[in-house]
Amino acid sequence: MKGYCKSISLVLILFMFVTSIVACRNKDAVPKTTGIQTHTPGSAAAGSKAEKNGVSGYQNVNVPVEDRVKVLLESMTIDEKVGQMAQAERGTASPNDVKKYFLGSVFSGGGSHPGKNKVEDWIKMCTGYQEAAKSTRLGIPIIYGIDSVHGHNTVNGAVIFPHNIGLGAAGDPELMKRIANVTASEMIATGVNWNFAPCIAVGRDERWGRTYESFSENPDLVSKLSVPYIKELQDKFGIIATAKHYAADGGTVWKSSSSGYPIDQGDAKITEEELMEIHIAGYKKAIEAGVKSVMVSFSSWNGVKNHGNKYLIEDVLKGKLAFKGIVVSDYEAIHQLNEKDFYHQVVASVNAGIDMFMEPNHWKKTIEALKKAVDKGDVKVERINDAVSRILRVKFEMGLFENPLGKKELAASALGLDENCEVARKAVRESLVLLKNKNNILPLKKGAKIYITGPAMDDIGVQCGGWTASWQGGTDKGGQKWTRGTTILDGFKKVARDNGGTIITDKKDAKDADVAVAVLGEKPYAEYEGDDGSLGLFDGTALDGNMKALEAVKESGLPVVVILVSGRPRIVTNEIEKWDAFIEAWLPGSEGDAVAEVLYGDYDFTGKLPVTWPVNVMQIPVSIDEMDGKKPLFEYGFGLSIAK
Ligand code: BGC
Numbered sequence: 001m002k003g004y005c006k007s008i009s010l011v012l013i014l015f016m017f018v019t020s021i022v023a024c025r026n027k028d029a030v031p032k033t034t035g036i037q038t039h040t041p042g043s044a045a046a047g048s049k050a051e052k053n054g055v056s057g058y059q060n061v062n063v064p065v066e067d068r069v070k071v072l073l074e075s076m077t078i079d080e081k082v083g084q085m086a087q088a089e090r091g092t093a094s095p096n097d098v099k100k101y102f103l104g105s106v107f108s109g110g111g112s113h114p115g116k117n118k119v120e121d122w123i124k125m126c127t128g129y130q131e132a133a134k135s136t137r138l139g140i141p142i143i144y145g146i147d148s149v150h151g152h153n154t155v156n157g158a159v160i161f162p163h164n165i166g167l168g169a170a171g172d173p174e175l176m177k178r179i180a181n182v183t184a185s186e187m188i189a190t191g192v193n194w195n196f197a198p199c200i201a202v203g204r205d206e207r208w209g210r211t212y213e214s215f216s217e218n219p220d221l222v223s224k225l226s227v228p229y230i231k232e233l234q235d236k237f238g239i240i241a242t243a244k245h246y247a248a249d250g251g252t253v254w255k256s257s258s259s260g261y262p263i264d265q266g267d268a269k270i271t272e273e274e275l276m277e278i279h280i281a282g283y284k285k286a287i288e289a290g291v292k293s294v295m296v297s298f299s300s301w302n303g304v305k306n307h308g309n310k311y312l313i314e315d316v317l318k319g320k321l322a323f324k325g326i327v328v329s330d331y332e333a334i335h336q337l338n339e340k341d342f343y344h345q346v347v348a349s350v351n352a353g354i355d356m357f358m359e360p361n362h363w364k365k366t367i368e369a370l371k372k373a374v375d376k377g378d379v380k381v382e383r384i385n386d387a388v389s390r391i392l393r394v395k396f397e398m399g400l401f402e403n404p405l406g407k408k409e410l411a412a413s414a415l416g417l418d419e420n421c422e423v424a425r426k427a428v429r430e431s432l433v434l435l436k437n438k439n440n441i442l443p444l445k446k447g448a449k450i451y452i453t454g455p456a457m458d459d460i461g462v463q464c465g466g467w468t469a470s471w472q473g474g475t476d477k478g479g480q481k482w483t484r485g486t487t488i489l490d491g492f493k494k495v496a497r498d499n500g501g502t503i504i505t506d507k508k509d510a511k512d513a514d515v516a517v518a519v520l521g522e523k524p525y526a527e528y529e530g531d532d533g534s535l536g537l538f539d540g541t542a543l544d545g546n547m548k549a550l551e552a553v554k555e556s557g558l559p560v561v562v563i564l565v566s567g568r569p570r571i572v573t574n575e576i577e578k579w580d581a582f583i584e585a586w587l588p589g590s591e592g593d594a595v596a597e598v599l600y601g602d603y604d605f606t607g608k609l610p611v612t613w614p615v616n617v618m619q620i621p622v623s624i625d626e627m628d629g630k631k632p633l634f635e636y637g638f639g640l641s642i643a644k
Helices: 002-026 065-076 078-084 095-101 119-134 164-170 173-189 219-236 272-288 310-319 344-354 363-376 381-397 418-431 458-464 488-501 509-511 548-558 594-599
Strands: 087-088 106-108 144-148 244-248 293-296 327-328 435-437 449-453 502-504 517-523 560-565 580-583
Touching: 065 381, 078 087, 078 381, 087 363, 095 119, 095 363, 095 548, 119 418, 164 173, 164 219, 164 418, 219 244, 219 272, 219 517, 244 272, 244 310, 310 327, 310 344, 327 381, 327 488, 327 594, 344 363, 344 502, 363 381, 363 517, 449 509, 449 548, 488 502, 488 594, 509 548, 517 548, 548 560, 560 594
Parallel strands: 087 106, 106 144, 244 293, 293 327, 449 502, 449 517, 517 560, 560 580
Antiparallel strands: 435 580
């Protein structure tokens, strides 16, 4: 009975809407507001809550979302539909393009920003796009996507959190909620409403350049951390979250990539059981948590590129896992499908289940291809309708029709507020993993004389790693910080200054010190640029100064504490014997000074390894359920504390 009444009112809404559109078309006029009025005496809606607002149809928040979707979809032309399925990069699409092509989304590729990259520049840009979208016949808002993967990391002045692997070490769901809170509030401050995060990859090979994007090799830990993040982002802030990269991006095999990279975008050669239990389990949890978008991985499963895998997307993700949101392709990933031309790549991927195409440079060609495919019958209208319904559903559910620039009252008043940096400091403290502490050399005495050296001791760019200000990230140069924040050295200096200690950075004075600290690191990198077959301390993506730093601390003859700033375990088997203490600091982000607070004992070490630490490269893959009698250097979950 309930369903029957619903369909009657739906038919009525639809009828009235279509008549109003036809009327407008006949007059060749574009209506200013696109809401339809059902305040007709005697209509089914008379006296309803909807009516009191004076608006109804798809613009009315009181109409159930599924009805709004149907009403709007039914009234859309094919141009309006395929436009929704295209996602253009900000550098290639103007507000006028949004209007002319009915674009569904615009995004920032890594580091892509408007003007001087200030909050005002972002607001101006997003307002321009949203106003253009609103001025179209149906006034459908765009979604603006960005990779705010460790804070709102593209924008000047944002708080930069540790990368996911460090948060995996922290293992704190409540902290994840607070991080989501800060990230979302900074995103809203800039008018951006779609985050290409969290990455829920289950990384199984440390040689992979994206290892730091993965919280852990353990799917349970990945879900424990990603679910609260997704919920906070979406439920509280109306920011669309993305579970990525579907599926088994972390399960690819070394030297299996057809894209020319050693492992990134490679092939996961695994059984369906492994695929489901290790790599897809997190999607199930993310979907249960209501995640609104899923990004498909560049990689393949047993030789089939995921972007063309109908079984994985349509049958498993949308069927078995009942995902109702948007499936978005990764950056030009459909170009890798083994089809004779772009047209056929579009056809293959839309038929496999892609709903929105991240096509920074070829979005116009995508739109043309989709239209042609429908005309020729290569893609069924039903598939287009499904894709567009999903996009509209998310836009309605997240309140974008009402608030295209986000809920202003939840925006951070400025980026990098002290209280928000405090959340990042907590994350840094919790992420540190103490792997060795011979003779209880730690905690350091606050009044001690410390000789500190190493290429990662005073470099915010190195601490932050990739996806910071730019896609690949970068290092501090000539006194110029890569982004705002404090370094590990700043933290040491502060504690010493406040407690009568001494920090020595000049090697010739090292002999006066009580302890030597070497801060080693990795060069910033992202994705395939970080693929590294050696994982040594002195080669691959390791920083050039690592060897010199270790030589300097050795020469000093002092007890040695080593801090490693890296996106993954590196092979330390031959070196660790010479060290008294060893701390893995991961990529802590902009609040590096918090590292010292733990080393000096203001807080204890609580971080635990979220990945197994291999003894050498040959041992990889080695993880909780891939031990095969291997003995790693440190097991998953290992981490010492001072208090015991
Ligand atoms: C990455 C994604 C990212 C996208 C958009 C791709 O290269 O694989 O993780 O979301 O770029 O920046």
